[in-house]
Amino acid sequence: MIIYINGRFFPLSEVRISPLDYGFMYGFSLFETLKSYDGRLFRLPEHLSRLREGAAYLEISKIPDDAGMERAIRETLRANNLKDARIRLTLSIGEGTLTPDTHSCQQPTLMVAAAHFTSPGDDIYGKGYRAIISGYRRDSLSPLSKIKTGNYLASLLARTEARQKGAEEALLLNERGSLSECSTANIFIVKNKRIITPDEKSGILSGITRQEVLKICLQSGDDVEEREVRPEELFQADEAFITNSLLEIMPLTEINGHTLGKGFCGDITKKLHSAYRDKVNQESI
């Protein structure tokens, strides 16, 4: 694997990041995961602007402009001979002093890595994922819930919890006990043909795929609601699905061992996924 770090490419075994990098020391970092479809990128500007907004919030400066970022991504794909890939951008505030002081960080660390990725097969999309409701929570009042920071402790622990219980995903509630999102995906439910998703006040990262689904719903005249969603509504939903840039739209067919809807991918989920794939085909760059 060839990795891009701060303007240069290195084989994985030769990469050096400072032990005093605050990304490592404190999780003081941001990241983006995006997907390359046969060498074409979907919603690249949206991923770059989310990274830039996060960087502005965390006061991480001196990062390449969008053209520089795009070049780094495309060259990483080329260097690794990849067409269908997951791409990971990581941006940390860089090396600082042992005494915690973000002002001591002079140069951010920007990393781009990519690995081969193919979408799950139709059988998996047909069956859908199982999820558990995690004991970990999202704080809907914390500004950090909206930012894609590298601090993924709760998400990763929730994911492990899910795997231990034989599920693929973990759903995190917020401090009010309402739905927020899954460990690395947003959630939607469908009830009486109405498409419902937790709103931004629910403690979610507003995913790029989520935005895309909302746009598709509006364009096709579907009934859609962004609002607080209680767990009972999920249990009683006709369909449910989760979204992120890699999985796109994955049906959720079981929660805490309870079958959701018919127990396989629902018609509305299928229709939305097909509309999403059309957009990917037409609008990737």
Ligand code: PMP
């Ligand atoms: N929420 C969380 C916590 C995530 O990690 C992700 C994946 N990046 C998402 C939602 C979905 O975001 P996107 O659609 O932009 O991939």
